[in-house]
Amino acid sequence: MSITNLELLNYLDGMLRVNEISDYCPNGLQVEGTSKIKKIVTGVTASQALVDAAIEAQADALIVHHGYFWKGESQVITGMKRRRLSALLSNDINLYAYHLPLDVHPEFGNNRQLASLLNIQNVSAVSGVKPVGVVMQGNLGKETDGASLQSQLQSILGRAVLLEGPETKPISTLAWCTGGGQGFIEQAVELGVDAFITGEVSEQTVHTAREMGITFIAAGHHATERYGVKSLGEHIAQHFNVSVEFVDIDNPA
Template sequence: MCERAELLRALDELLQPERFKDYGPNGLQVEGQAQVGKLVSGVTASRALIEAAIAVGADAIFVHHGLFWRGQDGCVTGWMKQRLALLLAHDINLFAYHLPLDAHPTLGNNAQLALQLGLVAQSQFGEQALGCLGQRADGQSFASPQDLAAHIEQALGRAVTLVGEQHKTLRKIAWCSGGAQSYFEAAIEAGADAFITGELSEPQAHYARECGVAYLACGHHATERYGAPAVAAHVAAQLGLVHEFIDIDNPA
């Protein structure tokens, strides 16, 4: 067991949210009971995750995508009311960290995605230096974009959308988890042969075809499944908490 404030302090010290300009509040988003014994981690604070956390007796939930975002109207109705009602009725704390969780150099989404794919980062690029540029950990190249796509599909267990150059050896690989379409141009400027992210928007398909850099959209959820449990497990071990990762499947 630990105090809620102690858990918040440990997460803040690890993830350093003050370093980031973000799209919503990082840290404790919903206050629950003061004592925490079991911590559940997940990608998004969906109703399904909250219900699953209640079922396993969680005192706190740690996620990448929290409840509150810039631009919301502030009304507690519909899905927001349903999620908040569950958290408040069961006195569960909700902790959410967005960009700080993407960026942590060893436990974050980008670092953990690289671990899953056998990549090693050598530099960062893009806004707030969230994008990573590197190569295969074994020093080899991918024979083609199709070779890289097949490798990712096997590692992440889902189909990949590949656009762009089809017959090119890939040595410099760029990646940024989630919805990082806007980082593609910065990846091209950084010298990447291929860019890995979660989603594909209309303009990036044209950039990929015209610039000769392969674009691989691998799923927003699929590329961000690894940071939350890595951070939560680390902090749980530090504070003597029970931790459980609950993966709520999402096709996006």
């Protein structure tokens, strides 16, 4: 089976509500390739390694969370950017990228997928943070503590995660934002939750966690954002009956 690149674009743009969400990059089709798509590769970031993997897989399309053309970056096509784009264009591969629209999606989004991995219950989007869904909150079915939650995440994600703040304080409620969401720790404190999980950590985040008494976990930007695009790809495979392969290019950040 195959679909057209515009058919896939229209479906994804509509489902992910691209026109409703302001972002730091263009969402949707970033690089146009062949009009007929039979094989799709999905991954977190459109790095050269992932582009090469898509070429090796003879993919017609690459769908990622982190694409190109970010606000504030240089607009010239040289060096690394030229090599990546040249590889896509010379192999007629379509590149689709969905950043915030994929973070916040209530079913396939990175935040919703992390909640599923941790079996978080009563999941809801924090309405005061825009776009709605970029920070979520919920509760654990069974009370735990920081050290146990750290261990659980390390087992699920297959990597070491950073724990700051109380290690033995009971945790039943938590908020989370996958990727680079450490700046939302104060909103998490205001929510009154016991713990906040994100991907990255900044120097000031540690002091906030210690002084405000909230358990903070930085579990890796890449590691916490593998599951949205993977879930989206699985849905596309089922919906369109096309071949989809998720490729994980390891990244310790």
